[in-house]
Amino acid sequence: MPCAARTLPDAALSARIPATADAVRVELMRIQETFRRHGVPEGLRADLAIVLGEVLNNIVEHAIPRGGEKWIELAVTCAAGRLQVETVDKGAPLPPQLLGGAALPDMGDTPLDLPEGGFGWFIIHALARDMTYERAGGRNHLSFFLQE
């Protein structure tokens, strides 16, 4: 089973970080190291870093600049063979159309037309399962899980 070898305890991790790209980088590295020590398989850890990086950087780049307090809370729980992820922030609400799914950006006709952005939500939806979003009390609450 993924998540951790059966002999290892389940792991949980939570943090409240400043909403900056630098703080996101530091937190992702800390999470990788923690779950590596807990025996979470490399593939699942890679998915976690990829998805959580996109989610957190989206909050930093889009939700926070449009108002709100400059922090993000996150929790990752490793249990029953899956990684459950939750984030909370007080930035602007998430545009609802992003929740249903996302297409790859238009690749254009030549290399010079290739997109340099717009990949983030496509990557998130490709890997995250059971994504739910709630806006309550001026907070965004996003949750999903990852599984091998």
Place this chain on the structure above:
Amino acid sequence: MDIDSGVVGGVMVLTLLDPRIDAAGAVAFKEKVRAAIQGFGGRVVLDMERIEFLDSSGLGALVGVMKMLGGGRRLELAACGTVVRKVLTLTRMDSVFVLHATSADATRAPEALVTDGSGQDAA
């Protein structure tokens, strides 16, 4: 991002020395590479062996670097690890860059590999 650069057999190999191309460093990374390849007209290979993490901002920076090559050359990436490969595959950008198993493979690869337009490495 610290970068070592060298030209091997007419191919510029840029060895990326830090482990991440991410939102926190994507702009600085792009500018470092821009300075390194300025005025160079040959093939450009990024040795990605030390890169442990690439996010969508980093991917955008790689696309930006390829555009610096002017449209006639594709950016070549060598020794991509687990996360890099996954991000490239998910976004289908693995068919846009030319991928090599190692930078040594890249410098041995014939020029034809980068001008056939397929973006695929025969290796």
